[in-house]
Amino acid sequence: MIMSKQKNILLGHGSGGRLSHQLIQDIFVKHFDNPFLRKQGDSAILEMDSSSLAFTTDSFVVDPLFFPGGDIGKLAVAGTVNDLAVAGASPKYLSASFIIEEGFSIELLEQIVISMAAEAAKANILIVTGDTKVVDRTKCDKLFINTSGIGTLGKSSGDITTGKHIATGDKIIINGHIGDHGMAVMGARNQLQIKTKIDSDCASLNGLIHEAMQIEGGIQFMRDATRGGLATVVSELCSDKTYGIDLYESQIPLRDSVRGMCELLGFDPLYVANEGKVVMVVAARLVDKVLEKLRNHKYGKHANIIGEITENHPGKTWLHTTIGGKRMVDMLAGEQLPRIC
């Protein structure tokens, strides 16, 4: 049997035997290549330059696997990089675990792996350990990817994750347009006949965040606005707190194309997923400096102040609408868009 001629994934590729080894060599080690992965032990052996670490995990089940501006591979790297970066950590190492449906195209798998490798290179992170499982036809939908990540933390970054220094008057910043990812995936999924092409904003934000963190004492809190969108991040942020949040609709970057598609489909862009957007709470006195840093970076050109921390309505977020009204913003109750990431 000349196994290199296989065009599709077989159950044997997940057996731990010869086919598994071949897949690992020909696809994963080939593209993710680095000294840690090359050893192929049960675990990767790593040397860290800090004893303080951030550790995170995410499984990706996006449907379809390819969409304008990205694919499940790019998403799986950027998503976990961003979870580390918003904790104030420098992302260092990733694991990559694949659950593949029997019969899946090896060519498509390699394309996705190449995309992961490219995004990992951009984010300056190494994929050091992995796993492959194959399930029988119809027992999963093509391909799911889990990535877990480790990053190192400087001494001052611990407080960012808890947001313990958030104070009244702090400004809320977002680094650009909301809703691009959700609408890009939605468009790809339903093959809608909409002329405007919307690209996902899927990107690793650690470079951008590193820049903004140069303004010492500026950032009080960060979170990436993925599932549940901007609305869920701000609702969560002030829930059970002594402060509330005022958001200004007119200040929130939103592309006309995304606004149009949301109106057409009945989605609220505040709840639509992003994959390259970070929400920051920034001390008022340093907000201009942080904004300048963000706007000088390619992923922050459209960064804007979109709201502020207030003592007026503790635990609540109010959206001041463009037409002069206001409405309360709450967490997503059901599910707008399943399998968006």
Next chain:
Amino acid sequence: MIMSKQKNILLGHGSGGRLSHQLIQDIFVKHFDNPFLRKQGDSAILEMDSSSLAFTTDSFVVDPLFFPGGDIGKLAVAGTVNDLAVAGASPKYLSASFIIEEGFSIELLEQIVISMAAEAAKANILIVTGDTKVVDRTKCDKLFINTSGIGTLGKSSGDITTGKHIATGDKIIINGHIGDHGMAVMGARNQLQIKTKIDSDCASLNGLIHEAMQIEGGIQFMRDATRGGLATVVSELCSDKTYGIDLYESQIPLRDSVRGMCELLGFDPLYVANEGKVVMVVAARLVDKVLEKLRNHKYGKHANIIGEITENHPGKTWLHTTIGGKRMVDMLAGEQLPRIC
């Protein structure tokens, strides 16, 4: 909507919104509870007592979810703990990521989470970060779990993962009976009318391995014999090396029940998966001491010397059979038993 009355997983449980939060609180944080997880940041923030780390990942897709001696939850914890332990590391922190089919029973999910929590407590490891995705009905098979793990390494443990000090005359040890896990899952899957009840050997081996590592300079290499079984571990170990391996069939612990079921179904027990078995290469002069340590531990009572490193047939493993013949042992070529872990 009184969401606590939900009996089945909805797509909204994976939305990142209110239902997700409730599931995290009511099931995951409740049972995995620890200070790291409680913070519920995008990443867990950890302090390590060593700069040298082991990092590993595994996705679990076992079918069925429950089998004699374990379930997918116990397996997901023990499997990743063992990958860390065989690297010579002390397992410290786990991530847990769930991909759940819409409609899955929340009661069963909780049962599995309780099982994970119990195994994590036994293995003295903390589940510190996680993720939940829900996919539409028929898009995955009930439940898949990914766990990634971090362990700390002592100074001397680095060489164990590479096996660089393996020498001719070193002994091969296994800590007990082979094939239990594979046949337990197979029995549960097919509901065969076999009277002998076979329990999976699924267990976290870090305690056992810690004991054996007390014999300094004893263990030259370790690997857990999971997918692909004992045969795959030994084939991989000597592949492309200047040494080969002799295995003695009569010395390999194998239960009559497992032997019988393998014969009935046409499986070679050497290739059947284990989830609580470690293969060790041990320096000949220290093998009795290591064996004593193993046999004094509940997971090593049936530990035995099953073979040795030889210079006679480099790169090859020969099995000396009970009836006096010998045959070459190679890696698994296809797939005997899909979705065994």
